[in-house]
Amino acid sequence: MKxxxxxxxxxxxxxxxxxxxxVLALLLAAIVVLLDNxxxxxxxxxxxxxxxxxxxxxxxxxxxxxxxxxxxxTFTFSTTMVVLSVYMSEFSPRVVENFLADERTMKxxxxxxxxxxxxxxxxxxxxEEYLTKPIxxxxxxxxxxxxxxxxxxxxxxxxxxxxQASNLIDRLxxxxxxxxxxxxxxxxxxxxxxxxxxxxxxxxxPIRVQTNGYIQIVDYDRLFEVAKKYxxxxxxxxxxxxxxTNEVVIGELLLSSESTDTQRVAEEIREHYLIGMRRxxxxxxNFSIQKMVxxxxxxxSPGTNDPNTAVFCINSLGLxxxxxxxxxxxxxxMEEEGSEGKxxxxxxxxxxxxxxxxxxxxxxGQGDVYVMLAVFQAYRHMTNEAKFTNREVxxxxxxxxxxxxxKTVHDSLEKKxxxxxxxxxxxxxxxx
Numbered sequence: 273m274k275x276x277x278x279x280x281x282x283x284x285x286x287x288x289x290x291x292x293x294x295v296l297a298l299l300l301a302a303i304v305v306l307l308d309n310x311x312x313x314x315x316x317x318x319x320x321x322x323x324x325x326x327x328x329x330x331x332x333x334x335x336x337x338x339x340x341x342x343x344x345x346t347f348t349f350s351t352t353m354v355v356l357s358v359y360m361s362e363f364s365p366r367v368v369e370n371f372l373a374d375e376r377t378m379k380x381x382x383x384x385x386x387x388x389x390x391x392x393x394x395x396x397x398x399x400e401e402y403l404t405k406p407i408x409x410x411x412x413x414x415x416x417x418x419x420x421x422x423x424x425x426x427x428x429x430x431x432x433x434x435x436q437a438s439n440l441i442d443r444l445x446x447x448x449x450x451x452x453x454x455x456x457x458x459x460x461x462x463x464x465x466x467x468x469x470x471x472x473x474x475x476x477x478p479i480r481v482q483t484n485g486y487i488q489i490v491d492y493d494r495l496f497e498v499a500k501k502y503x504x505x506x507x508x509x510x511x512x513x514x515x516x517t518n519e520v521v522i523g524e525l526l527l528s529s530e531s532t533d534t535q536r537v538a539e540e541i542r543e544h545y546l547i548g549m550r551r552x553x554x555x556x557x558n559f560s561i562q563k564m565v566x567x568x569x570x571x572x573s574p575g576t577n578d579p580n581t582a583v584f585c586i587n588s589l590g591l592x593x594x595x596x597x598x599x600x601x602x603x604x605x606m607e608e609e610g611s612e613g614k615x616x617x618x619x620x621x622x623x624x625x626x627x628x629x630x631x632x633x634x635x636x637g638q639g640d641v642y643v644m645l646a647v648f649q650a651y652r653h654m655t656n657e658a659k660f661t662n663r664e665v666x667x668x669x670x671x672x673x674x675x676x677x678x679k680t681v682h683d684s685l686e687k688k689x690x691x692x693x694x695x696x697x698x699x700x701x702x703x704x
Contacts, residue, residue, distance in 0.1 A: 278565060286372055286381075288625050293382030294389050300412070301393035308398075308407035316406065323411045330410030331398050333537040337413040338391035344424055345384040352377065355431055362576065364566035370443065372433055380427040381631060388418045437571070439579050441564060444590045447553060455557065458492075459619065462607075464600045470507060470616050478525035479506075479538045481547060484517050488552040492617060494544040496606045500613030502537050507603070516547065526616075545614040557592075557704035558625070564589055567628055570614035572637045582637060583646040589629055590650025596622060597658040597666065622662050626669045644677055648693035655700045670697045 306312045316324065325333070371377065394409040433439045459523045490512055499506050508523040516522060523541065525534055551559045568585035570579040600621060606615035630647055637643035651670045655663055674694040681687055 274392070275556075285622055286378060289375075289378040289382035289386045291382075293379075293386035294318075297386035298393060301390045304394060304409050304412055305397045319408070321406070324409040326410060327398050327407055330407050330413075331395055332527040333410040334391045334395045334398075334413045334640050337417045338388050338395070338606075340417055341384050341388040341391065343418060344420065345381070345388065346379060348384060348424070348427060351428075355435055358435055363437065363570055364563055366566060367444070368439060370440070371562075374430065376426060383420050383423050387416050390416060393691045397536060411669045436566065436627050438584060439580075441567060441585055441588055444560050444564050444567075445592065448557045448592050449595070451553065451555065451557035451560070451607050452592060455555075456595065456599065459599055459604060464602045464604050464619060466602045467618075470524040470603045473507075473526050476507065476526040477504075477534050477538075478521040479523040479525065479541055480519045481522050482518065482542065483547050485547040486515050486551045487512050487522070487545065488548045489546040489555055491544040492606065492615065495541060495555075496608075496613070496615050498537065498540045498544065498609045498613075499606075500608065502533075503612040505538055505614040505616070506541065509618050509683055510673070511618060511620065513551055513558050532564050558620075558628070561589060561592060561625075561629060565632060568633055569636055572633070572640075572643065578646045579637070579640050579643050582633070582640075582643050586633065586643070586646040586650055590653045593622075593625060593629065593650070593656045596620065596625065596677030597654045597662045599662075600660045601662070623665045623669070626666070630669070630673075634676070638677060638680060641681065641683075641689060645693050646690060647673060647695060648690070651695075652697045652700050656699055670694060 292357050303312075316413050355371060356368055359365075359371060367547055394413065398407070398409065454703055487510055490508070495506065495508075505526040506523055510516060510520075510522045522545070525537060553559050564585050568582040568589075570576055571581035572584070599622075601619055601622060604615075604617040604619060606617060607613070630650075634644070634647060637647075648670065651666055651673075654666050656668075671694075674690065678687070681690060
């Protein structure tokens with residue numbers, strides 16, 4: 273798990289692509305210099321004269337190329353800082369990492385920096401008094417700058433898309449939907465039992481975390497293998513994305529034989545979950561949902577006053593939560609026939625998800641009736657998708673909103689719209 277954490281940290285680092293591309297540029301420059309000086313082999317008979325230039329011309333061309341690359345790099349860096357400033361002021365500080373994690377942005381930086389390194393490296397080793405024959409370095413530089421300009425255009429196009437609120441919301445929606453689909457697929461593979469039945473088994477041997485931070489990743493498949501290996505039953509009552517402090521109980525060993533080394537089992541279990549000071553979206557779709565909520569709240573702020581963006585966020589949130597309304601609340605039982613090893617994995621609490629998602633939006637957006645109607649519409653969609661007791665949970669949340677708005681809304685037309693929206697929820701039927 274620590275190896276995976278290190279890999280993910282490096283993968284998300286801003287310096288990764290610039291460093292890798294710069295190393296490749298140094299290797300390319302070394303090969304070109306060796307070819308031009310004839311240390312490897314004489315490549316001139318195999319290349320058309322059109323691709324070869326004199327040393328003086330190559331040096332002039334590389335000088336222009338290096339100047340162009342450093343100018344583009346400076347402009348790209350300035351543009352990136354402007355975009356980051358817009359993200360933090362207009363959307364949310366949490367979405368900044370989404371822009372920095374985009375491969376197009378970081379690859380563009382890498383190409384521009386590496387192009388500059390290639391140019392100045394080749395210029396350093398061009399000796400006009402020794403290189404009397406045509407060389408290849410200038411031609412490679414021209415090809416490099418053309419490729420760099422093409423990527424610069426792609427970068428500008430990417431920035432133009434990223435800075436639009438609708439595109440940002442779409443990306444957050446797609447990211448959350450992918451994680452939710454994986455989560456639903458995992459839930460469909462096993463039986464879900466009620467919380468009362470699992471919690472009635474009483475407390476077991478506590479498994480405590482040994483560091484502070486957010487639960488980033490839990491490898492349940494590996495944990496299931498540990499449970500089968502030692503023939504134990506493990507109950508996990510913490511969810512990915514929750515903040516835990518040192519010595520907090522993340523799970524319990526419920527059943528184990530007297531000969532089982534419980535301390536060893538607990539140590540192996542700790543190896544298969546990851547805790548860090550930053551939340552991760554790899555398994556935590558609620559983090560993407562929180563980002564969309566923050567974008568909606570920023571749109572509702574007096575300084576921005578963009579209710580249409582807030583409505584767009586609410587519509588997307590309704591679709592995402594609607595996919596979770598068909599899941600049963602309780603514990604997922606991971607077990608295998610012929611083995612006493614078992615894992616109880618707690619499912620997401622829909623009531624808590626709805627409160628975390630909509631209460632802040634309701635608080636700051638209750639002054640705009642159309643924002644509240646969008647919340648009612650989201651509730652109605654979730655009601656149509658709901659199974660089991662989830663329908664009652666959603667209607668309870670809708671009733672809370674209805675009562676709250678009736679106390680604050682005095683316009684007769686607005687009251688009529690609110691009553692109609694609430695009655696639509698009560699009349700709607702589940703499609704299951």
